[in-house]
Amino acid sequence: MSHQESLTAYLAAFSAELVHSGIKDVVISPGSRSTPMAMVLAEHPDLNIHIHVDERSSAFFALGIAKASNRPVAILCTSGTATANYFPAIIEAKYSRVPLIVLTADRPHELREVGAPQAIDQIELYGKHVKWFAEMALPEANKDIIRYARTFCARAAAIASQAPAGPVHLNFPFREPLIPKIDATLFELSERPKGYVKAHSGELTLTDADFKTIADNLQGSRKGIIVCGTIADGEFADAVTRLADVLKFPILADPLSQLRSGKHNQEHIIDTYDTFLRNADAKSFLKPDVILRFGAMPVSKALTIFIKENPDAEQYVVDGASGWRDPALLSTDMIFCNETLFCEKLLGYAKAEDTAEYLLKWKQINQLAKNGMAQIRDKTDMSEAKLFYQLAEMLPEEATLFVGNSMPIRDLDSFFLNNQKSIKVLANRGANGIDGTISTAIGAALYSKKMYLVLGDLTFFHDLTGLYIAKRYGIDINIILINNNGGGIFSFLPQSEHSEQFELLFGTPLDIDFSHAVKMVDGHYARISDWNHFSSEIDQTRYSSEIKVMEVVTNREKNLAEHREFWNSVSQEISKFVNGERS
Ligand SMILES: Cc1ncc(C[n+]2csc(CCOP(=O)(O)OP(=O)(O)O)c2C)c(N)n1
Ligand SMILES: [Mg+2]
Numbered sequence: 001m002s003h004q005e006s007l008t009a010y011l012a013a014f015s016a017e018l019v020h021s022g023i024k025d026v027v028i029s030p031g032s033r034s035t036p037m038a039m040v041l042a043e044h045p046d047l048n049i050h051i052h053v054d055e056r057s058s059a060f061f062a063l064g065i066a067k068a069s070n071r072p073v074a075i076l077c078t079s080g081t082a083t084a085n086y087f088p089a090i091i092e093a094k095y096s097r098v099p100l101i102v103l104t105a106d107r108p109h110e111l112r113e114v115g116a117p118q119a120i121d122q123i124e125l126y127g128k129h130v131k132w133f134a135e136m137a138l139p140e141a142n143k144d145i146i147r148y149a150r151t152f153c154a155r156a157a158a159i160a161s162q163a164p165a166g167p168v169h170l171n172f173p174f175r176e177p178l179i180p181k182i183d184a185t186l187f188e189l190s191e192r193p194k195g196y197v198k199a200h201s202g203e204l205t206l207t208d209a210d211f212k213t214i215a216d217n218l219q220g221s222r223k224g225i226i227v228c229g230t231i232a233d234g235e236f237a238d239a240v241t242r243l244a245d246v247l248k249f250p251i252l253a254d255p256l257s258q259l260r261s262g263k264h265n266q267e268h269i270i271d272t273y274d275t276f277l278r279n280a281d282a283k284s285f286l287k288p289d290v291i292l293r294f295g296a297m298p299v300s301k302a303l304t305i306f307i308k309e310n311p312d313a314e315q316y317v318v319d320g321a322s323g324w325r326d327p328a329l330l331s332t333d334m335i336f337c338n339e340t341l342f343c344e345k346l347l348g349y350a351k352a353e354d355t356a357e358y359l360l361k362w363k364q365i366n367q368l369a370k371n372g373m374a375q376i377r378d379k380t381d382m383s384e385a386k387l388f389y390q391l392a393e394m395l396p397e398e399a400t401l402f403v404g405n406s407m408p409i410r411d412l413d414s415f416f417l418n419n420q421k422s423i424k425v426l427a428n429r430g431a432n433g434i435d436g437t438i439s440t441a442i443g444a445a446l447y448s449k450k451m452y453l454v455l456g457d458l459t460f461f462h463d464l465t466g467l468y469i470a471k472r473y474g475i476d477i478n479i480i481l482i483n484n485n486g487g488g489i490f491s492f493l494p495q496s497e498h499s500e501q502f503e504l505l506f507g508t509p510l511d512i513d514f515s516h517a518v519k520m521v522d523g524h525y526a527r528i529s530d531w532n533h534f535s536s537e538i539d540q541t542r543y544s545s546e547i548k549v550m551e552v553v554t555n556r557e558k559n560l561a562e563h564r565e566f567w568n569s570v571s572q573e574i575s576k577f578v579n580g581e582r583s
Pocket of ligand 1: 456486487490
């Protein structure tokens with residue numbers, strides 16, 4: 001067989017196997033060394049091919065697709081620095097457990113370490129941030145190598161999907177000439193042979209005896225709380241709320257737990273703990289003796305501190321992917337079991353508690369904090385807090401809300417409260433970067449009904465090239481850009497006391513007119529003037545399908561003062577209440 005035929009047969013087998021493994025979307029960045037793979041993938045009738053020039057943005061875009069579609073996504077780029085631009089999204093994928101199949105093209109071995117152009121060391125480039133790395137063999141068309149190409153593809157997809165899901169990396173050396181033979185018979189020979197490898201896996205579980213012991217231990221009027229961080233499983237909400245009802249434990253629901261929005265029973269869901277756990281009286285009033293944790297660590301620092309301040313509480317950490325998420329190093333029991341299964345199994349052993357005194361205390365304090373939100377609701381000026389407070393009401397049913405890091409995710413945590421709508425909330429909380437946010441949200445928008453992205457001005461600026469993907473593929477995205485001209489979060493940190501250096505090193509105002517960036521991609525831009533304007537612009541998003549950027553201009557100093565005033569006044573009310581209960 002000729003070089004070209006071998007190259008083609010090898011890559012056709014690989015691409016066919018990618019499809020058999022459930023991959024539907026591939027994001028490709030242009031380049032020369034990746035030519036044969038790009039041309040073959042693009043021919044496959046069952047693959048959606050997305051092209052984007054910026055590899056950093058492409059990888060985040062793929063991450064967003066994978067997050068929303070719950071399927072691994074493949075990305076392909078050429079050799080050299082292109083591969084390094086994938087790194088931030090690979091890191092995010094690892095820590096947020098999202099499956100990515102990273103395909104990088106490389107020089108063949110004789111052109112490595114000899115000064116050949118665009119040749120860098122791509123072997124294990126991403127280190128421990130990928131679950132698996134393989135240096136692929138040079139293309140050949142003999143039976144064994146074809147079978148090998150298929151097996152490694154199936155294996156890559158299986159490893160990427162297996163809990164904890166994450167990125168895998170296959171590096172492909174290609175020798176010139178790089179043009180494959182594209183014709184009608186391209187995938188004919190790569191029909192999947194019968195009985196070919198299939199990966200099987202199941203959910204992690206415990207023994208019945210374990211479930212019984214744990215259930216017994218959680219019973220008997222214990223002062224227990226359930227803490228839920230990011231959980232993607234749609235079945236979890238129903239299972240955990242039923243368990244909470246039986247145990248009479250409050251559920252402290254992170255905004256990414258998907259528990260604050262939806263039709264499930266929200267009776268025991270506490271949504272303002274980030275506000276009231278800043279108050280010492282509330283913390284001593286609500287001291288738990290057992291903590292049951294699910295999902296990633298919550299966003300709220302106040303909650304993290306509260307957990308740390310209760311080292312004597314037994315702490316069960318349930319992780320269906322056998323991770324070890326315990327930064328306080330205080331867990332007493334690490335439970336490697338699928339989270340939904342854990343709740344359901346426990347329900348089989350637990351008897352309904354009849355006293356709910358401790359739960360009631362949580363609800364009373366939660367209500368006080370909610371009452372205090374009136375001062376946020378009644379603001380007439382543009383306010384970052386109020387923006388998040390209003391979102392639940394303003395967004396349409398089945399919206400997806402993607403939230404940028406920095407203050408947006410924190411304000412979401414504080415002010416986005418329980419509601420009955422089916423609003424899915426997403427964020428890049430694996431490594432908390434402000435990079436790639438637009439691209440990830442646009443990727444997620446591909447598999448979401450209506451996407452709303454809320455992010456800060458520096459986060460927006462950081463990922464401007466991502467906007468282009470929405471233009472190129474006509475993806476509907478509604479962006480709420482909170483422009484406080486710099487990093488608002490730093491005003492909440494101790495460096496804000498150092499006024500001589502603060503603006504230069506942390507405030508970092510951009511002083512730019514974002515409307516030009518929106519114009520560049522033919523988007524609709526609106527500079528929001530007041531709350532009525534904001535509400536009518538959001539309303540219009542229901543009927544439009546375009547790139548829409550609503551810029552809300554705020555002020556960092558005023559924002560800090562507003563948050564402080566709110567926390568202080570709620571704190572006073574809570575202390576009054578707690579001290580009244582005690583006396
Ligand atoms: C890639 C990356 N670089 C730097 C940081 C550090 N960082 C955290 S928040 C922040 C400022 C973000 O500003 P903006 O998006 O305007 O949000 P705001 O703080 O104003 O809410 C920076 C630079 C980070 N998290 N990720
Ligand atoms: Mg900002």
